[in-house]
Amino acid sequence: MMRLTVLGATGSIGCSTVDVMLRHPERFSAHALVGHRNSEKMLELAQKLRPAWVVMTDVAAAAALQGRLPDGVRLAEGMDAASELAASSETDMVMAAMVGAAGLPATLAAVRAGKRVGLANKECLVTAGRIFMAAAQRSGAAVVPVDSEHAAVHQCLVGHDRASVTRVILTASGGPFRDRDPSTLYHVTPAEAVAHPNWDMGAKISIDSATMMNKALELIEARWLFDVPPEKLSAIVHPESIVHAMVEYLDGSVLAQLAMPDMRMPIAYAMQAEPRLATGISWLDLARTGSLHFQAVDHARFPAMALVEHVLRGDDSLSIVFNAANEVANAAFRAGRIGFMDIVATVEQVLSRIPCTPVVTLEEVWQVDADARAVAEEVICA
Numbered sequence: 001m002m003r004l005t006v007l008g009a010t011g012s013i014g015c016s017t018v019d020v021m022l023r024h025p026e027r028f029s030a031h032a033l034v035g036h037r038n039s040e041k042m043l044e045l046a047q048k049l050r051p052a053w054v055v056m057t058d059v060a061a062a063a064a065l066q067g068r069l070p071d072g073v074r075l076a077e078g079m080d081a082a083s084e085l086a087a088s089s090e091t092d093m094v095m096a097a098m099v100g101a102a103g104l105p106a107t108l109a110a111v112r113a114g115k116r117v118g119l120a121n122k123e124c125l126v127t128a129g130r131i132f133m134a135a136a137q138r139s140g141a142a143v144v145p146v147d148s149e150h151a152a153v154h155q156c157l158v159g160h161d162r163a164s165v166t167r168v169i170l171t172a173s174g175g176p177f178r179d180r181d182p183s184t185l186y187h188v189t190p191a192e193a194v195a196h197p198n199w200d201m202g203a204k205i206s207i208d209s210a211t212m213m214n215k216a217l218e219l220i221e222a223r224w225l226f227d228v229p230p231e232k233l234s235a236i237v238h239p240e241s242i243v244h245a246m247v248e249y250l251d252g253s254v255l256a257q258l259a260m261p262d263m264r265m266p267i268a269y270a271m272q273a274e275p276r277l278a279t280g281i282s283w284l285d286l287a288r289t290g291s292l293h294f295q296a297v298d299h300a301r302f303p304a305m306a307l308v309e310h311v312l313r314g315d316d317s318l319s320i321v322f323n324a325a326n327e328v329a330n331a332a333f334r335a336g337r338i339g340f341m342d343i344v345a346t347v348e349q350v351l352s353r354i355p356c357t358p359v360v361t362l363e364e365v366w367q368v369d370a371d372a373r374a375v376a377e378e379v380i381c382a
């Protein structure tokens with residue numbers, strides 16, 4: 001029996017993880033479920049899974065659960081409690097599915113404790129990839145990608161010679177505005193931008209897909225996960241989201257991983273690679289699909305993808321700034337404070353205002369992150 005701690009249990013990835021767990025009760029049990037504010041969703045999950053612990057990182061949300069959890073389920077509050085449970089000897093695996101750099105402390109605690117970590121939270125690696133992967137190497141933690149493209153790359157690499165890899169190619173759906181006249185993008189609403197054509201995801205990543213900031217973050221994520229230099233990393237638009245990624249080898253062979261777009265597949269693979277677990281996702285029927293399409297990424301339409309070329313090749317502080325400014329701008333757009341086109345423009349301005357600095361310690365990471373968030377607020381308020 002594998003005992004899981006699910007960070008971000010109340011979110012999209014968290015709930016899909018719970019779905020996989022409930023399909024295989026003989027294999028998985030919940031040590032802890034961690035949410036932030038959604039106490040009602042947490043109550044529902046706790047009733048289904050009966051974890052040893054429920055943690056709400058928000059104090060008021062924890063108070064709302066007081067006296068309401070099923071018998072035997074203990075309640076805690078705050079990020080420190082989440083980190084302790086993620087690192088506990090009673091946790092075998094951690095599903096890292098909080099959104100944003102806020103997920104870094106608890107995920108890093110799990111990595112430092114040598115856990116198997118299913119990594120959905122890409123912002124962790126974008127913010128602190130070097131520190132994170134070095135910690136995994138020291139502790140022996142297995143960091144298993146959950147992000148669909150990275151889970152695909154992982155599957156295309158298994159059993160193959162890493163030195164023979166010439167290219168890692170991530171697919172990008174192009175989001176809801178792939179074919180829209182760019183001059184109309186100034187006026188799109190958060191409701192339009194969050195409506196992803198293929199995936200049902202949380203609000204932040206859905207907006208990131210619309211700006212293609214998601215793919216930009218994923219290139220940085222791939223760099224750390226697979227130790228691939230920027231010149232071997234690329235993305236290609238694939239509107240069907242059926243091919244999730246490809247790996248090219250020096251003999252010209254290209255391996256791809258295909259599946260219907262449903263996160264339960266990469267989640268289950270991260271929980272147990274082989275023998276594979278049934279997930280309940282729809283079977284891929286290529287005869288019915290008919291054709292798959294691919295096109296180059298248009299950097300003029302998606303300026304985030306031009307920006308990341310520079311970020312990937314610069315100091316680590318650039319990717320911290322890139323992520324933090326995007327988190328602030330993405331939230332400001334969702335709150336109606338800025339327009340859609342202002343999101344990436346804000347990130348670009350923040351990048352130009354913050355000097356590159358060497359980043360070695362976690363304290364330095366948080367300092368750069370805080371500076372970038374403050375400058376992003378200044379840019380938004382100007």
Ligand SMILES: NC(=O)C1=CN([C@@H]2O[C@H](COP(=O)(O)OP(=O)(O)OC[C@H]3O[C@@H](n4cnc5c(N)ncnc54)[C@H](OP(=O)(O)O)[C@@H]3O)[C@@H](O)[C@H]2O)C=CC1
Binds near residue numbers: 012038057100147203
């Ligand atoms: N959804 C998807 O299909 C995919 C997601 N990912 C990545 O996985 C991560 C989660 O995405 P997704 O599930 O869509 O996001 P959701 O918004 O659906 O869920 C986010 C989760 O994080 C919690 N949370 C929010 N803010 C904080 C905070 N400040 N501190 C601690 N916890 C917090 C939420 O708690 P609550 O709701 O209780 O407030 C919720 O449990 C992201 O990093 C995303 O990029 C990667 C690939 C695919």
Ligand SMILES: CC(=O)[C@@H](O)[C@H](O)COP(=O)(O)O
Binds near residue numbers: 148172173174199205
């Ligand atoms: C499901 C998943 O992994 C998302 O990151 C997805 O890739 C988003 O779609 P885009 O390709 O539109 O960014």
Ligand SMILES: [Mn+2]
Binds near residue numbers: 147148149150218
């Ligand atoms: Mn992805």
